Amino acid sequence: MFLCNVWSCFYGSHVELRGVDRRMLLESLTNALPADILLYDSHVVKVHRKRGCYPQAELKDGSLLQAKVIVGCDGIGSVVAKNLGLKEAHYAGYMGIRGVAMFPEGYTLKSVLSQSIGNGVRMGRFPLDSSRVYWFLVFNHPPDKVRDPSLVKEEALRLIQGWPEQLVEIVKRSPVESLSRAAISDRWMWPWSLWKLHQCGVTVAGDAMHPVTPNLAQGGCTAMEDAVLLARILSNAFNKLKERRLSVNEEMEQIDHALGGYVAQRQKRMLGIAVKANLIGKVFQTEGDFFASVRNALLPRVIRADAFVTSTLYDVRGLV
Numbered sequence: 001m002f003l004c005n006v007w008s009c010f011y012g013s014h015v016e017l018r019g020v021d022r023r024m025l026l027e028s029l030t031n032a033l034p035a036d037i038l039l040y041d042s043h044v045v046k047v048h049r050k051r052g053c054y055p056q057a058e059l060k061d062g063s064l065l066q067a068k069v070i071v072g073c074d075g076i077g078s079v080v081a082k083n084l085g086l087k088e089a090h091y092a093g094y095m096g097i098r099g100v101a102m103f104p105e106g107y108t109l110k111s112v113l114s115q116s117i118g119n120g121v122r123m124g125r126f127p128l129d130s131s132r133v134y135w136f137l138v139f140n141h142p143p144d145k146v147r148d149p150s151l152v153k154e155e156a157l158r159l160i161q162g163w164p165e166q167l168v169e170i171v172k173r174s175p176v177e178s179l180s181r182a183a184i185s186d187r188w189m190w191p192w193s194l195w196k197l198h199q200c201g202v203t204v205a206g207d208a209m210h211p212v213t214p215n216l217a218q219g220g221c222t223a224m225e226d227a228v229l230l231a232r233i234l235s236n237a238f239n240k241l242k243e244r245r246l247s248v249n250e251e252m253e254q255i256d257h258a259l260g261g262y263v264a265q266r267q268k269r270m271l272g273i274a275v276k277a278n279l280i281g282k283v284f285q286t287e288g289d290f291f292a293s294v295r296n297a298l299l300p301r302v303i304r305a306d307a308f309v310t311s312t313l314y315d316v317r318g319l320v
């Protein structure tokens with residue numbers, strides 16, 4: 001039943017795609033910092049902010065960390081976003097499982113991102129290097145948690161039962177430690193929304209600010225755009241502050257002005273991505289044999305696969 005409904009599309013014939021291992025990315029970012037600058041296992045439970053004062057992050061052990069700027073990069077359930085009054089992300093109706101398959105002997109997959117789309121279930125895969133393949137499975141399901149990774153693997157294999165052996169093999173070849181499972185949610189940043197994305201030296205970045213559904217594969221990429229923009233905006237602001245002797249109140253006004261510029265640019269960029277990704281998700285997650293067949297017949301004629309990746313054509317060198 002599934003096989004006749006699975007439609008495969010391939011991205012990457014005209015665009016450059018790169019698979020980045022999260023651990024390697026974190027290591028390279030960490031290695032670029034001075035050794036004693038990072039604090040691990042520091043669970044933030046609350047942020048204290050007051051007009052005219054430096055903000056403080058309260059940790060689980062009760063200690064307070066004071067800084068001129070606090071940027072909450074604490075993911076979709078962000079404590080900092082809640083503190084700013086942002087509403088919770090909206091569940092999109094489907095769950096995502098991610099994993100990395102190991103092929104020590106090498107494999108024959110082309111270096112393109114391909115997606116196989118079935119009846120309320122789809123699977124994408126992309127080779128990371130000559131021996132590892134990243135894959136994801138997205139499936140319609142009420143939001144829930146499965147903590148045992150071997151159960152997650154069983155679930156993944158069940159979801160693609162009867163699908164081409166090459167896909168099943170990819171899941172089978174994935175160590176359980178490489179698997180993660182998450183509810184897919186997003187939050188649209190309408191320009192007229194009443195929440196404040198920055199206040200008194202506190203703001204958010206990445207999923208904490210703009211969770212998007214992964215249908216354009218842009219959540220992590222745009223989190224890095226946030227970092228580039230924030231670094232530039234804040235270093236400009238601090239360079240200017242160095243030249244003047246200001247009270248804390250005046251200093252915080254300048255910092256908030258700079259953060260306002262960051263928020264405005266990110267709001268403009270992220271609304272389109274969130275809406276487009278959500279709509280693509282709705283089409284891809286179509287359920288029911290009839291609707292899925294209609295989609296599979298129409299989609300390849302109406303949309304070229306590469307059109308999905310136009311949102312990636314964004315040059316961070318132009319920011320600020």
Ligand SMILES: Cc1cc2nc3c(=O)[nH]c(=O)nc-3n(C[C@H](O)[C@H](O)[C@H](O)COP(=O)(O)OP(=O)(O)OC[C@H]3O[C@@H](n4cnc5c(N)ncnc54)[C@H](O)[C@@H]3O)c2cc1C
Nearest residue numbers: 043044073074075079096206207214217218219220221223
């Ligand atoms: C199925 C799926 C496929 C995806 N595919 C892609 C893709 O192909 N390309 C892409 O760019 N993106 C993709 N994404 C999205 C991407 O994973 C996220 O957008 C990205 O991880 C967001 O990074 P982040 O640092 O903002 O948040 P996270 O990665 O969630 O990191 C948040 C960090 O904050 C920590 N934290 C949480 N709460 C606290 C607290 N109170 N105190 C201190 N620390 C805290 C957490 O431990 C974690 O380390 C995908 C997502 C899913 C679910």
